[in-house]
Amino acid sequence: MTAVRFQVAVVSVAVALCTAMSSAALAQKKYDSGASETEIKIGNIMPYSGPASAYAAIGRTEEAYFNMINAEGGINGRKIKFISYDDGYSPPKTVEQARKLVESDEVLLIFGSLGTSTNGAIRKYMNEKKVPQLFVASGASKWNDPKQYPWTMGWQPSYASEARIYAKYIMKEKPDAKIGVLYQNDDFGKDYLKGLKDGLGAKASMIVLADSYETSEPAVDEHIVKLKAAGADVLVSITTPKFAAQAIKKAAEINWHPMHIISNVSASVGGVIEPAGLEISQGILSASYTKDGSDPQWNADDGMKKFYSFLAQYDPKANKLDAAVVFGYAAAQTLVKVLQMCGDDLTRENVMKQSAHLKDFEPDTLLPGIKINTAPDNFAPIEQLQMMRFKGKKWELFGEIISSEMGH
Known part of the structure; x- marks a missing residue:
């Protein structure tokens, strides 16, 4: 016994x-390079100089946001060390900075780097090294390819998503439209045009002319004349800010008044509408997924109250009218959410795993009803937008939140 x-x-x-x-x-606790008991190192590449330096505000806002998180005690007790380099919007320079971040600074991940060609230049490298290239700041559809590039994920709605929403709107409001498309002859323009055609489906023949321009051209005036001559009564302007403003001016000059849709990247009041002229911009259409920091309608909104108090305390020099500031805040907030979800498993693999399991996340500066959702086979966090019309001195949102998913 x-x-x-x-x-x-x-x-x-x-x-x-x-x-x-x-x-x-x-x-x-599990850590990869760039993470420890006390710190999480995050890399970032921005055009602080060069032709796209207007977007530098995104990087500055993200840095200020992480400063706020650190002041509040960090993420699960760990402070963020944000290392952001300038690539002047030049792909060879982007490659150099990405290598430096991964191999010398040994960051856990690269977050929110800006640009289509610049991110395209480092995508293969990041995936070979198995370092997250997370929440790329570009609307190209190619960031949503988890099978081939499991370490790369976009953030904002893709250009194709946005174009499909315009297609839905045109078919509903003007079923017999004759559509003229002005598009930039690069990935940005072609992605959009494909999205527009996909959205129109069997009605793609509504496009009477799709005319491309090069960014090296001084002006798009002759293209606008050509599109009017083709008999178009809808103009879809797939342009960057300088050319968007020129198109608005030229159409008014030749007394052409089509239904005019401009891409979200050119919907800036300060950067496009004011230079073109407020009077001739009345009624122009676009779509958005973020709240407008200059619009008093958000003054009582809880999310925007947090945003304004963040600016007052951590980023007082930022221009709240700049859409890039609103964008940087929401992107940084999304990354913080992912890192919180990682808990004490701060491996690169777990960062990607958690990024692919975001469910109905609503950053403070996104429009009400727009939610971030991802899945292992869906690396497109935002797929909803709302139409808006320019009226008086500002954009007015109208209609429902539209999902770009086919068949919705």
């Missing part, structure tokens, strides 16, 4: 020890 009791006791102790050891193993 005593021997049996002794054996049972030994077995119980052994079981207790095993249990203790396995729960200790479960509670073990």
Whole structure:
């Protein structure tokens, strides 16, 4: 009897020890390069100089946001170290900065780097190194390719998503439209045009002319004349800010008044509408997914109250009218959410895993009803927008939140 009791006791102790050891193993903290007990290193590449330096505000806002998070105690007790380099919007420079961040600074991930060609230049490298290239600041559709590039994920609605929403709107409001498209002859323009055609589906023949321009051209005036001559009564302007403003001016000059839709990247009041002229911009259409920091309708909004108090305390020099500031805040907030979800498993693999499991996340500066959702086979966090019309001195949102998913 005593021997049996002794054996049972030994077995119980052994079981207790095993249990203790396995729960200790479960509670073990896991780190890759760039993460530790006290710190999380995040890399970023921005055009602080060069032709796209207007977007530098995104990087500055993100830095200020992480400063606020650190002041509030960090993420699960760890402080963020944000290392942001300038690439002047030049792909060879982007490659150089990405190598520096991964190999010298040993960051955990690269977050929110700006530009289509610039991010395209480092995508293969990031995936070979298995370092997250997370929440790319570009609307190209190619960032949503988890099969081929499992370490790269976009953030904002893709250009194709946005174009499909315009297609839905045109078919509903003007079913017999004759559509003229002015598009930039690069990935940005072609992505949009494809989205527009996909959205129109069997009605793609509504496009009477799709005319491309090069960014090296001084002006798009002759293209606008050509599109009017083709008989178009809808103009879809897939242009960057300078050319969007020129198109608005030229259409007014030749007394052409089509239904005029401009892409979200050119919907800036300060950067496009004012230079073109407020009077001739009345009624222009676009779509948005973020709240407008200059619009008093958001003054009582809880999310925007947080945004304004953040600016007052951590980023007082920022221009709240600049859409890039609103964008940077929401993107940084999304990354913080992912890192919180990672808990004590700060491996690169877990960062990507958590990024692919965002469910109905609503950053403060996104429009009400627009939610971030991802899945292992869907690396497109935002797929909804709302139409808006320029009236007086500002954009007015109208209609429902539209999902760009086919068939919705």
